[in-house]
Amino acid sequence: GAGVSQSPSNKVTEKGKDVELRCDPISGHTALYWYRQRLGQGLEFLIYFQGNSAPDKSGLPSDRFSAERTGESVSTLTIQRTQQEDSAVYLCASSLAVGGEQFFGPGTRLTVL
């Protein structure tokens, strides 16, 4: 079956603009995760969803970041008033249940000019 997909694959935006990143998880996966990965660095956990609920939002870097998930399916990560330090690859993953093996999407590379 299809894996996790993310769109767009690349996004270039100007400082101060808002961006939306989309993640389509594997069908039937109840858990969905967002990570940020700066160049050459490890994974920075942002937020996860159990169904449509986000039990832990403490990883979001600032109030400019928000995420939602609908229909226990697609999720959107929104970054408002983007800053240059937001430039990174944003990875999405899904798993059958929280704590299980995660299947990753190809990521969205965000560049803020």
Add this chain to the structure above:
Amino acid sequence: AQTVTQSQPEMSVQEAETVTLSCTYDTSESDYYLFWYKQPPSRQMILVIRQEAYKQQNATENRFSVNFQKAAKSFSLKISDSQLGDAAMYFCSHSGNTPLVFGKGTRLSVIA
């Protein structure tokens, strides 16, 4: 708090040789899973191997095997007969009833 530590930021290995990547973790849970993920330059994260904590037998997947020491909370990855395609970032991770916690990664270079 759950943590995962990878103490080797970079490693290198000659083609066809064996290399071991180290990982230690901390958890208060008794039932959990451990994973090694590979991230090649294409940036696609791929699961390499997984280990259930309740299993004493070390997991193996072809050229990849682990040395799981539960009491020491150690979970190292051994890559045998290294190939050029093994060059990548390797992330150790741990999970239980909470989302996966990842280490900072080890960059593996394979020398021809």
